[in-house]
Amino acid sequence: MGTLNRREILGRLTALVAGPLLLSRKALDLAVRAGRNAPPETPPGVHPPRRPTLAPPSHSVPRRG
Amino acid sequence: MKTRIPDTPEPPVVPPQHWRTLDERVETPAARRAAQDEFLPGAVDISDLPAPSELSRRGFLGILGGAAALAATVACDRKAQGTIVPYTRRPLEVIPGVANYYASATQEGRRVYSLLVKTREGRPIHITGNDEHPGFKGKTGLRVVADILRLYDPERLRGPKADGRSIAWPEADRRLVAALADAKAAGKPVLLLTGAVASPSRRALLADLKAALPTLEHLAWEPAIGDGALDGTRAVFGTDVMAVPRLEQAKVILALASDFLSGEDPEAMAAFAAQRRLSQPGQPMNRLWVLEGALSLTGSNADERIPLRPTQLAAVAFALAKDLHTRHGLALPAGVDLSAVPGGVPPGVDLPTETWNRLLADLASAGQGAVVLCGSSLSAEAHQGTHLLNAMLGSRGQELRSADPLATLTELTTAIQGMAAGRYAAAILWEVNPAYAFPAAQAWQEALAKVPCRAWIGLAEDETAAQCSFLLPEHHWLEAWNDYEDGALAVLQQPTIGALYDTRQGEDTLLALLRGLGATVPGDYHTYLKARWQRTVYPSGSLVPFERYFEVALHDGLVKDGQAPAAPAFKGTGIADAARQAFAAQADGMELFLHPGFATLDGRHAGNGWLQETPDPVTKMTWDNPLLLSVADAQRLHLHDGDEVELALAGTTLRLPVVLQPGQAAGVVSLALGYGRTTGEVATGKGVNAFPLVAAGSPAPFLRTGLQLRATGNTRTLSRTQAHHRLDGQDIVRTFSLAEYAQEATAQEKAAEPTSLYPDQRFPNHKWGMVIDLSACVGCAGCSVSCQSENNIAVVGPEQVAKGREMHWIRLDTYYEGPVDNPTVVHQPMLCQQCDDAPCENVCPVNATNHSPEGLNQMVYNRCVGTRYCANNCPYKVRRFNFLEYTADKTEPESLVYNPEVTVRPRGVMEKCTFCVQRIEDGKIRAMGEGRPLRDGEITPACVAACPAEAIVFGDLKDPDSRVSQLVKSNRGYKVLEELGTRPAITYLADLKNPALEGGRHAK
Secondary structure (H helix, E strand, O other), X not given: OOOOOHXXXXXXXXXXXXXXXXXXXXXXXXXXXXXXXXXXXXXXXXXXXXXXXXXXXXXXXXXXX | OOOOOOOOOOOOOOOOOEEOOHHHHHOOHHHHHHHHOOOOOOOOOOOOOOOOOOXXXXXXXXXXXXXXXXXXXXXXXXXXXOOOOOOOOOOOXXXXXXXXXXXXXXXXXXEEEEEEEEEEOOEEEEEEEOOOOOOXXXXXXXXXXXXXXXXXXXXXXXXXXXXXXXXXXXXXXXXXXXXXXXXXXXXXXXXXXXXXXXXXXXXXXHHHHHHHOOXXXXXXXXXXXOHHHHHXXXXXXXXXXXXXXXXXXXXXXXXXXXXXOOOOOHHHHHHHHHOOOOOXXXXXXXXXXXXXXXXXXXXXXXXXXXXXXXXXHHHHHHXXXXXXXXXXXXXXXXXXXXXXXXXXXXXXXXXXXXXXXXXXXXXXXXXXXXXXXXXXXXXXXXXXXXXXXXXXXXXOOEEEEEOOOOOOHHHHHHHHHHHHOXXXXXXXXXXXXXXHHOOOHHHHHHHHOOOOEEEEEEOXXXXXXXXXXXXXXXXXXXXXXXXXXXXXXXXXXXXXXXXXXXXXXXXXXXHHHHHHOOXXXXXXXXXXXXXXXXXXXXXXXXXXXXXHHHHHHHHHOEEEOOOOOOOOOOOOOOHHHHHHHHHHOOOOOOEEEEEOEOOOEOOOXXXXXXXXXXXXOOOOEOOOOOEEEXXXXXXXXXXXXXXXXXXXXXXXXXXXXXXXXXXXXXOEEEEEOOOOEOOOOOOEOOOOOOHHHOOOOOOOOOEEEOOEEXXXXXXXXXXXXXXXXXXXXXOXXXXXXXXXXXXXHXXXXXXXXXXXXXXXXXOOOOOEEEEEXXXXXXXXXXXXXXXHHHOOOOOOOHHHHHOOOOOOOOEEEEXXXXXXXXXXXXXXXXXXXXXXXXXXXXHOOOOOEEEOOOOOEEEOHHHOOOOOHHHHHXXXXXXXXXXXXXXXXXOOOHHHHOOOOOOOOOXXXXXXXXXXXXXXXXXXXXXXXXXXXXXXXXXXXXXXXXXXXXXXXXXXXXXXXXXXXXXXXXXXXXXXXXXXXXXOOEEEEOEXXXXXXXXXXXXX
């Protein structure tokens, strides 16, 4: 321990505090989130779709592969 | 870090017969080392990568532990990135895993391309020519193949806008109709500026719009077609005419700065190359004469090439006509007077009399089998002289077709003056970009600002859109309907995918305007087009119901629509004046030749990464348009490759790098149009905009004199591939004249294959092989673009190309031979040779590259750990390493263009040509499903399918009757670097040249 400098000690202290904090926040989120059975994705209509929708062309005549 | 073989004493310097760079020509030590090095200096230099963190082992383990704990916690959540949902109602056309093909079409300028579009799961992924088209036979132009990228361009406008805000289509229609109705009521003109009209249905729609809005003034404008071509043709025929090369019967072709082999005319390339594939000496072969200032791709394929100043070519054409009349007895057309034209080589033209006489004799002896083609950059007089020559020869080498009129720069300038004077109430700009491509862009912008209502129809916001109040995004042509006239054919364009965004076909916008103006029109353009077909194309009295007729037409992509209209008659009046002007033209000092960009054309393709990164077939430049000048001029001006110059001409000043181009005429500099765009992430800042140098109002706007060049003292890094991947060996390219070929064919003894210590490979079923005919290959790079599309090849950008990190699996190596001021040129497609004793396979520590039982040198991407040993050991330098992550950040819509049958490679992985193994497997599965053996020619790798010249043949070498097996035995056949004992599966056929013999007789 004597060889550790101040920066390394600070890093470890941060990890000691941040780790449990993040884990507990995640656990709390899982436990108390409303509508657990609802699909987690953003409901349609709230944001415009960013991915284009693929639709087959109308009235076109393909040649089969 | 640099990979290099152990230092050895420099071998004696023997200049190579074929050279690629000026350094190689004199074989400097640096050039010699470049052949021995596997990578370019800097290619394996990873100093530009982010520095690795100084993480200790202990710290790494700590983070790993923490990450594992967090991952375990997060994994308890059922949140997912997305859900894979099967089709609940599967579209009838879509079978997962099976491709659909749609016959469709598009146009570029006046040229119409009949196409076949491959779709997978509803996504268009690859374009080839329509195999039903009698001329294209499954081939097409490379820019059309690459245009699929624009469909998935993330910068496409996704819905209509007014004054910068998104609006709905009905609102846009209502406001635009109100503006047009006001104009109509006030009797004020409305300007409609479009590209060339090649569609009869669009033409009918424009006529309907004109009827509903009598004040409409329509101008069609193509910036890449010079006024010289338009004015010259009108002067001779009295109307707009398109000259289409028909080279099937052409024995002698004279190209006056005409680049008809540049890759945009697959029919001309196929017909030209068909007469270059000789299997025995003595067979007929055409002869190509090229007179030009800047070395073009066509010039690089010439049998006889003469570098001349482009301003002299008009006088040359008239002098040829005069001598053909007086010395060879060819009759002049009625009304043509050449009495004022002096015979012989025009004064000031650097052309030996002996060569002149050979050219004359060659043209005269070929008669109707001779054709003269004129480049669109040349003057009106040069075009008049060309038409005169063809009329005198009675040439069958070209077809004259009536075409819709195009506006010249003079006519466009008049319209702009009207805009500036407040004459127009509204302007609709459809698929044109005058704010970029009009020479006086500032004048255009100031004039447009004075038009009250400005509407723009296009795909992605460009320089012109920035000035318009209404932005009306249109479908990509792969989402839209249309039809085209192509000689005696009626060609159909049908959508291959539903509209990706809230866009609308441009014609549908016009229909909406028509409805708003009170006209009775169908609800959409599809119905409008169909109704027109039923009225005018559908044969009256046909027993086939129209619906069935139209369905078959859509399936095939075209129907024969009677006979092509009769060619307009040649009118000789005005020829004498043109000849006088041609001889009066004097060019002093340097001369500037402007021409459409190989990749960009007039700038419309500048945002296409595939095209930008495809090396120009002649200069091998990517992502830029340098100023090309001759070696003699460079020595006089003390300039070297990459030196920056300031070009000043008539008040316009550009700063750009220079490239020394062998074959360039002394006193001529040339510059490609279509670069220097200011909108679009890909296009912005690539090269300089040369349109301000175009002389509006001149009979030859693309030819300029009086320019000043000044070295700035700066040097630019060129993203140029000419010096990349130099092979270290002898006899890499072979080229023969016909006389040499006759000798070789009889004297040739096949060298025995080097003995190998390795046991022979066994191929129980198939052994795939390829033959590449260098005589047929024109070097257009169509194979390279098609390969890029088929195999999901990454675009890396100009900085990476400069380091030699381009990713193309097939490249075009260009070799020169002879004097630097006028060398002969050979183009050699170079790709993985699929060696049987492959040096790359032996050195892979993880067996990621190995040999298949069908002779393929295959790559297992997820085994590759990126040692690059294989690339070090490949003598052909065809392996490509993903030095950076080029693909992981691609999201929809960009990723929609990927071929699902080919793995997308990440960083750290080696890749190379696979002979399109996915197509081989597809063919085998198809044959197995149908219970039959594979047919010869059934499997076509993307390069083979795309090559308009049919220079590449692929097949099974185990089938003795296959075409490839026959061609391998050709007396022109050889294998590159065969002496290394690699036993490549690709055989090259030597290039042939047909120089004029004494007396000027072409080979019978």
